Amino acid sequence: MNLYTLFISLYLSFGAGTNYYTPVQKSSLQDSIKKGKVVYESFCMTCHMANGEGLPKAFPPLAKADYLMNKRAESIKAIKYGLSGTIVVNGNTFKGSMAPLGLSDKQVADVMNYITNSWGNQNDKMVTEKEVSEIRP
Template identity: 55%
Template sequence: MIKGIYLMLFFSLGSLIFSDENPTYHSINPSNDELVKSINRGKEIYTDFCVQCHLASGKGTETFPPLAGSDWLVNKRKESIHAVKYGQSGPIKVNGKSYNGRMSPMGLSEEEVADVMNYIMNSWGNKQSKMVTVSEVKAVKK
């Protein structure tokens, strides 16, 4: 009986871990230990501050743009850092779709901005070879 319960629990957890709906499973394979630590910290920040609008899948909504596979995120790195650091308002175009919502500033430290950017830029199929650093975040001004 107990063995059966453990097997049910194991298979239930396994299906959650490898399900497309599960926000905790991402194909993150960075080789840099510093980047791995930053991504792990960034995941917690994303869960606390970003998941409500951009969703656990990073797919966004009709109002809030996707981060998963986002051309804006990749092609407008400085603007992406600026949006996380200071908030975002006004029209933007992501993957060919226009958005004109408002993202309030989250009050994150420069290290937290770098960490959440590294998480976002290396999750949901996003791949960046260049790590976002605190000095890069500091260089982005209002």
């Protein structure tokens, strides 16, 4: 094997450019996002709207949402167990409650992958079912 072939092999093996997902991981993420969109449309869209922008003073946005992107565990916990009280999203205070949705850990992971990769959000680390299963109330 010549040096050029070795370099290309290493380049492709360890990630080309800024995409650090292997082809299998990327395929898994895309599959999870597709499934998450179905979950979102069934359970979340009524409050957070089709565009993820929520309703001012009532339901927080998910689109370009600092809370969602910076508080990963808290966001998973909210989807898994519900949420009540006050949160601040993009500088706006929301006080209310979100009932537990009764989703499986896989559904929570899928919807997290969808919402953290939609509407201007970009997540560089896939949410897994295992990660969701480790979140406690």
